[in-house]
Amino acid sequence: MRIVILDSADEVAAYGAEIFIRCIRQKPAAVLGLATGSTPLALYRRLIDANRDAVVSFAKVSSFNLDEYLGLAGDHPQSYRHFMNTHLFDHIDINPDNTHVPPGDAADPLQACADYDKLITKLGGIDIQLLGIGRNGHIGFNEPSSGLQSRTRVKTLTRATIDDNARFFSTQEFQPHLSITMGIGTILEARKVVLLATGAAKAGAIKAAAEGPLTASCPASALQMHPDALLIVDAAAAAGLERKAFYKHIERENQKLLQSLGKT
Numbered sequence: 484m485r486i487v488i489l490d491s492a493d494e495v496a497a498y499g500a501e502i503f504i505r506c507i508r509q510k511p512a513a514v515l516g517l518a519t520g521s522t523p524l525a526l527y528r529r530l531i532d533a534n535r536d537a538v539v540s541f542a543k544v545s546s547f548n549l550d551e552y553l554g555l556a557g558d559h560p561q562s563y564r565h566f567m568n569t570h571l572f573d574h575i576d577i578n579p580d581n582t583h584v585p586p587g588d589a590a591d592p593l594q595a596c597a598d599y600d601k602l603i604t605k606l607g608g609i610d611i612q613l614l615g616i617g618r619n620g621h622i623g624f625n626e627p628s629s630g631l632q633s634r635t636r637v638k639t640l641t642r643a644t645i646d647d648n649a650r651f652f653s654t655q656e657f658q659p660h661l662s663i664t665m666g667i668g669t670i671l672e673a674r675k676v677v678l679l680a681t682g683a684a685k686a687g688a689i690k691a692a693a694e695g696p697l698t699a700s701c702p703a704s705a706l707q708m709h710p711d712a713l714l715i716v717d718a719a720a721a722a723g724l725e726r727k728a729f730y731k732h733i734e735r736e737n738q739k740l741l742q743s744l745g746k747t
């Protein structure tokens with residue numbers, strides 16, 4: 484697991500966006516795993532700018548989102564499909580038919596979960612998976628106690644998540660209590676995983692994910708088993724890490740090696 488510690492959230496977004504741009508330029512038909520929440524927004528804005536400036540094209544790219552609320556159709560303003568259209572897909576040259584979000588309005592959600600994993604496999608697997616992280620170490624909607632080899636499935640939202648979301652729904656309106664989420668096993672099959680975290684609220688989760696034990700109590704700790712996992716964090720989210728100086732030393736040595744090989 485590589486850990487890159489940067490000074491600000493803006494630098495985290497820039498570093499992460501550059502990794503995605505490089506991946507797509509190397510493989511124009513790349514299969515991206517995408518995330519929602521507030522953390523990815525600045526990265527998505529940079530991808531939109533790069534597409535506008537013809538630095539990168541999404542014309543052959545496919546994407547799979549981590550999760551969706553069960554019971555919300557894609558046109559519901561609180562659905563993750565609506566979130567992705569609003570904050571990324573409507574502003575880049577990706578073919579909407581190549582963007583996949585778990586179907587929150589599936590007639591048979593259990594079959595839809597199995598079909599989602601099959602489609603990922605059919606498209607050759609995910610080349611690079613973007614993740615955020617919840618304060619309790621969740622990734623996607625894999626809450627603590629999630630199986631570390633789980634597949635895409637229906638999961639129950641925590642009371643904290645339901646309460647956090649309540650402000651987006653009127654009292655008479657249906658509010659989701661369940662989600663469809665890529666499983667941790669599904670996430671670990673991505674060839675590269677890039678997790679972004681910023682702000683002091685994520686410091687405990689980042690410490691547990693990077694320096695804690697491999698445990699279902701911190702789903703993000705499963706990334707310790709991944710062959711190519713990268714955590715990009717700002718100073719506030721890194722505040723709990725004990726080996727910060729060593730992680731920074733590793734990155735300096737990595738850069739020297741890449742420069743010596745002419746690969747920067």
Ligand SMILES: N[C@@H]1[C@@H](O)[C@H](O)[C@@H](COP(=O)(O)O)O[C@@H]1O
Pocket residue numbers: 518519520521522523549550614615616617621622623624
């Ligand atoms: N299902 C999403 C996760 O995919 C996201 O990583 C998390 C953190 O969101 P934020 O980046 O806003 O802190 O929120 C939700 O639980």
